[in-house]
Amino acid sequence: xxxxxxxxxxxxxxxxxxxxxxxxxxxxxxxxxxxxxxxxxxxxxxxxxxxxxxxxxxxxxxxxxxxxxxxxxxxxxxxxxxxxxxxxxxxxxxxxxxxxxxxxxxxxxxxxxxxxxxxxxxxxxxxxxxxxxxxxxxxxxxxxxxxxxxxxxxxxxxxxxxxxxxxxxxxxxxxxxxxxxxxxxxxxxxxxxxxxxxxxxxxxxxxxxxxxxxxxxxxxxxxxxxxxxxxxxxxxxxxxxxxxxxxxxxxxxxxxxxxxxxxxxxxxxxxxxxxxxxxxxxxxxxxxxxxxxxxxxxxxxxxxxxxxxxxxxxxxxxxxxxxxxxxxxxxxxxxxxxxxxxxxxxxxxxxxxxxxxxxxxxxxxxxxxxxxxxxxxxxxx
Numbered sequence: 001x002x003x004x005x006x007x008x009x010x011x012x013x014x015x016x017x018x019x020x021x022x023x024x025x026x027x028x029x030x031x032x033x034x035x036x037x038x039x040x041x042x043x044x045x046x047x048x049x050x051x052x053x054x055x056x057x058x059x060x061x062x063x064x065x066x067x068x069x070x071x072x073x074x075x076x077x078x079x080x081x082x083x084x085x086x087x088x089x090x091x092x093x094x095x096x097x098x099x100x101x102x103x104x105x106x107x108x109x110x111x112x113x114x115x116x117x118x119x120x121x122x123x124x125x126x127x128x129x130x131x132x133x134x135x136x137x138x139x140x141x142x143x144x145x146x147x148x149x150x151x152x153x154x155x156x157x158x159x160x161x162x163x164x165x166x167x168x169x170x171x172x173x174x175x176x177x178x179x180x181x182x183x184x185x186x187x188x189x190x191x192x193x194x195x196x197x198x199x200x201x202x203x204x205x206x207x208x209x210x211x212x213x214x215x216x217x218x219x220x221x222x223x224x225x226x227x228x229x230x231x232x233x234x235x236x237x238x239x240x241x242x243x244x245x246x247x248x249x250x251x252x253x254x255x256x257x258x259x260x261x262x263x264x265x266x267x268x269x270x271x272x273x274x275x276x277x278x279x280x281x282x283x284x285x286x287x288x289x290x291x292x293x294x295x296x297x298x299x300x301x302x303x304x305x306x307x308x309x310x311x312x313x314x315x316x317x318x319x320x321x322x323x324x325x326x327x328x329x330x331x332x333x334x335x336x337x338x339x340x341x342x343x344x345x346x347x348x349x350x351x352x353x354x355x356x357x358x359x360x361x362x363x364x365x366x367x368x369x370x371x372x373x374x375x376x377x378x379x380x381x
Contacts, residue, residue, distance in 0.1 A: 004042040007032070007374055008085035008102070010076055011045045013092045015052050019204050019236070020294050021109065023173040025091050030174075031367030041371065044083045046076060065127055072096055073131065087140075087374045094132040095139055103377050104139040105370075106132075110149055110291030112208070114156035119207060119243040133157055140377035143167050143370065145292040146313035167370055168317075170363030172298040175270050187275050191232070191263050198230040198263070199337065200280035200304070202273055202295055203287075205237055207245040210286040210309070210327050212252045217286075217333035219256035224338065229261070234276055236267045277302035282340055282347070285314060286327050293317050297361055300354035305340050305347045319360075321353035 009032060013025050032043045048071045053064040072094050080088045081100035088095065088102045095104040113120050113128055120128075136142050136157070142164050144150040150164045188194060199218065203209055211233055218231045237246050253262045268276070277283075283299035285308040296318045299306035308314040309327035318324075325336040340346055 007087045008080040010090040027363045095135040107143040111152040148313040170366035171361040172301045195279040203235045208289045214286045215252040220334040232263045300358045305350035321357040
């Protein structure tokens with residue numbers, strides 16, 4: 001019997017990420033574990049025991065960078081070598097530069113650090129350019145999330161396009177419904193919102209999320225009526241002063257006198273986020289830049305009309321199921337939201353199209369595509 005293809009998966013990101021990368025890795029690991037019974041595949045899930053710092057103290061963050069590099073460039077390679085891995089797969093954009101009998105596959109989610117370097121620390125940028133990029137160049141292949149992302153990554157990094165392979169995310173995060181709360185009224189009461197009477201956005205409060213523009217557009221909508229309508233902005237508040245827009249968001253709420261209409265609950269559990277999706281009226285995604293935009297598919301999966309910015313990868317992911325707007329034009333954002341709010345027929349049409357679009361994405365299919373890349377890499381000399 002031929003030796004199975006042995007794949008090491010770096011799962012350190014499960015301890016450090018709370019947003020899209022964590023969902024991506026969790027869902028892939030679930031599928032890889034299902035594939036582990038195949039005679040031609042064997043997976044090892046490689047983790048670190050080194051303490052991880054998630055705070056904002058500069059010295060501690062520098063120590064954290066050092067520990068990350070120690071893991072990536074020394075401990076992880078040794079673990080992969082000891083497991084006799086053929087392939088080492090990392091989803092956090094950084095793979096080891098050294099190859100100890102294995103080939104590396106990296107996932108690069110976006111080109112944000114090249115497009116908006118001012119939102120990143122200088123040390124982080126230096127390490128990325130001097131460790132992550134050389135590692136990606138040595139990789140057999142690099143997985144990207146969208147064709148838009150592939151174009152941007154190739155442009156900024158110089159990686160050859162034949163090394164960059166597009167694999168779409170599989171869809172929304174799958175939540176264990178056995179853990180769902182039995183009565184969503186408790187959460188809604190705590191947040192002072194009512195079902196089908198709020199606009200929803202879910203995501204960390206990065207500057208690129210463009211939430212100030214959404215607040216300003218919401219303020220224009222409130223002028224036309226909708227006295228009870230609220231805007232819910234759910235997601236981590238962030239600790240990085242370089243990339244957090246939280247202060248500007250609070251200023252916009254105060255300037256528009258929307259303190260009683262904009263709800264900012266901060267980080268919520270997966271179950272609580274599901275409850276917010278289940279009871280929302282529409283989902284709005286005004287981001288100026290996205291690597292994939294998983295919230296689009298999450299909106300579809302909860303039978304919500306989804307409106308998105310008309311830029312980067314969002315139209316690619318949403319297809320004909322979304323209504324788009326100019327994210328730099330407050331009036332256009334407000335007009336498009338108002339159009340959907342006042343047209344139940346359009347809402348129903350968008351929901352139906354969203355359900356059809358959702359059929360083009362699945363985590364089993366995504367994992368299979370990635371496994372096929374592993375097998376292809378094994379054959380690359």
